[in-house]
Amino acid sequence: MTLYFDKVYVEESATVCGPYEKKGPLKKYFDKTYDDLYFGEESWEKAEIKLVKDALTMILKKSGYVKEDIDLVIGGDLLNQITASCYGCSEVGSSFIGVYGACSSSVLGLIIASSMIQGGFIDNAICMVSSHNMSSEKQFRYPTEYGAPRPNSATFTSTGAACSLLSNEKSKIRIECATLGRIVDYEQNDPNDMGRVMAPSVIDTLSRHLEDTGRDIHYYDMILTGDLGRYGLDIVKDYMKENYSIDLDNYNDCGVMLYDLDTQKEVKAGGSGPVCSALVVYSYIYDLLKSKKIKRVLFMATGALFSPTLLYQKENINSICHAVSLEVA
Amino acid sequence: MVINMKSTKYNKVADRHKPFENRIYNAFVAFISGGVVGFLGELLIEVFCKWIQLSRSDAGMLMILIFIFLASLGTGLGFFDKLVTKFKCGLIIPITGFAHSMTSSAMDYRKEGLVYGIGSNMFKLAGTVIVYGIVSSWFFGLLRYLIGGGA
Numbered sequence: 001m002t003l004y005f006d007k008v009y010v011e012e013s014a015t016v017c018g019p020y021e022k023k024g025p026l027k028k029y030f031d032k033t034y035d036d037l038y039f040g041e042e043s044w045e046k047a048e049i050k051l052v053k054d055a056l057t058m059i060l061k062k063s064g065y066v067k068e069d070i071d072l073v074i075g076g077d078l079l080n081q082i083t084a085s086c087y088g089c090s091e092v093g094s095s096f097i098g099v100y101g102a103c104s105s106s107v108l109g110l111i112i113a114s115s116m117i118q119g120g121f122i123d124n125a126i127c128m129v130s131s132h133n134m135s136s137e138k139q140f141r142y143p144t145e146y147g148a149p150r151p152n153s154a155t156f157t158s159t160g161a162a163c164s165l166l167s168n169e170k171s172k173i174r175i176e177c178a179t180l181g182r183i184v185d186y187e188q189n190d191p192n193d194m195g196r197v198m199a200p201s202v203i204d205t206l207s208r209h210l211e212d213t214g215r216d217i218h219y220y221d222m223i224l225t226g227d228l229g230r231y232g233l234d235i236v237k238d239y240m241k242e243n244y245s246i247d248l249d250n251y252n253d254c255g256v257m258l259y260d261l262d263t264q265k266e267v268k269a270g271g272s273g274p275v276c277s278a279l280v281v282y283s284y285i286y287d288l289l290k291s292k293k294i295k296r297v298l299f300m301a302t303g304a305l306f307s308p309t310l311l312y313q314k315e316n317i318n319s320i321c322h323a324v325s326l327e328v329a
Numbered sequence: 330m331v332i333n334m335k336s337t338k339y340n341k342v343a344d345r346h347k348p349f350e351n352r353i354y355n356a357f358v359a360f361i362s363g364g365v366v367g368f369l370g371e372l373l374i375e376v377f378c379k380w381i382q383l384s385r386s387d388a389g390m391l392m393i394l395i396f397i398f399l400a401s402l403g404t405g406l407g408f409f410d411k412l413v414t415k416f417k418c419g420l421i422i423p424i425t426g427f428a429h430s431m432t433s434s435a436m437d438y439r440k441e442g443l444v445y446g447i448g449s450n451m452f453k454l455a456g457t458v459i460v461y462g463i464v465s466s467w468f469f470g471l472l473r474y475l476i477g478g479g480a
Contacts (some may be wrong), residue, residue: 021335041441042440129376138437142433142454143430143433143434143436143437143438143454144433144436144437144452145404145407145409145410145432145433145436145437146410146413146429146430146433146434146454147409147410147411147412147413147414147415148413148414149355149413149414149418150414151348151350152348152349152350153348154348156379186336186339186340187336188336193347196343196347198347199339199343200339231346231347231348234346235342235343235346238338238342238345238346239342241344242342243338269348
């Protein structure tokens with residue numbers, strides 16, 4: 001399903017990140033960076049909540065809005081019961097929707113907010129996503145101080161929080177259309193190879209988006225996926241060429257862009273987590289669009305829909321990919 | 330069936346981009362580092378037997394205690410997980426891995442309190458080792474009784 005919008009604009013954005021992202025090539029685009037992972041808090045979960053609060057404060061400061069001006073906050077993260085969003089957004093005091101689309105939450109939030117603005121129900125909305133490397137490790141994998149060896153295909157959950165303020169007032173970037181993802185099951189089950197797990201959802205959503213809109217792949221200056229990592233990126237390129245005869249030369253992955261994969265060996269195949277795609281798009285890509293270096297971007301956030309419990313019960317890992325088209329207004 | 334065909338087609342492409350995992354190198358690193366741990370253990374036992382006249386089983390016990398202490402201390406100070414990532418199974422298989430798993434679990438859940446945090450999560454990883462350690466020792470004990478008459 002593809003939705004079209006004609007009065008949804010990106011007014012402002014704010015990004016806050018941790019030390020690993022700070023060491024990456026996009027450092028200068030972030031609004032606030034930290035050197036440690038606790039941010040002065042006493043647990044990983046509270047540290048993530050602090051990130052969310054920081055990002056919200058930052059976006060209010062940058063946009064000049066006060067809390068009372070905000071109609072809606074949409075938040076998403078990876079913690080159980082999406083608690084980082086729930087606790088982090090409580091101080092804003094506006095209406096709140098918590099969403100879970102795993103690492104696709106960033107675009108999912110944008111689509112929901114855009115639909116409500118397009119429908120005339122609200123004037124503006126903040127879309128927030130966050131993730132924290134350590135709180136995710138603790139929840140999905142091993143204790144944080146446990147040095148479990150990871151294979152080269154593994155991805156690294158990014159630390160940070162990122163907000164986009166959407167509104168119906170004209171600005172430099174507009175959200176033009178969106179394709180909602182479907183739950184895709186290609187019988188993948190390796191939690192240490194998320195690129196391979198999520199690549200099918202990109203293929204599914206991308207092919208449906210092109211079919212729905214009747215566009216050529218080169219209609220877009222840049223196609224970005226959320227967090228496939230370097231091997232997932234290769235799979236998508238190869239598969240699209242072999243089965244759809246589409247040459248993806250304008251394609252990149254946010255998980256690959258966020259870190260310097262040659263020097264930051266600890267991230268293995270690249271970044272992941274809801275904030276991975278948001279950190280790259282809400283800072284660097286928005287800048288490119290604002291300065292008109294690129295005109296049209298297809299932003300496709302990918303998420304793996306699973307829980308460790310169902311994985312141990314021998315279920316496959318499903319994935320989903322939501323796409324949103326960003327344009328210079 | 331349709332999905333199966335899709336997956337097969339997809340797996341064919343995906344397999345082409347599977348990153349190379351140097352298992353031989355990993356095994357070699359684990360063999361050497363595990364060997365060094367074993368050597369140090371044996372050295373400690375010899376030292377305890379010779380210098381403080383402990384019996385061999387007491388010396389072994391003391392050596393294990395020292396290794397558990399060192400691994401736990403290293404985990405607490407935050408460098409042991411980096412060593413484990415580097416030397417892999419060379420440090421996971423010996424008693425150091427067991428201590429590391431318990432300490433790291435305890436550290437991770439300390440904010441949830443003594444009961445709901447440390448108490449109920451400390452054996453999160455090590456529990457498996459204990460359960461199957463006990464089950465297999467019971468099983469081998471039974472075998473030994475049946476075959477060797479308990480001797």
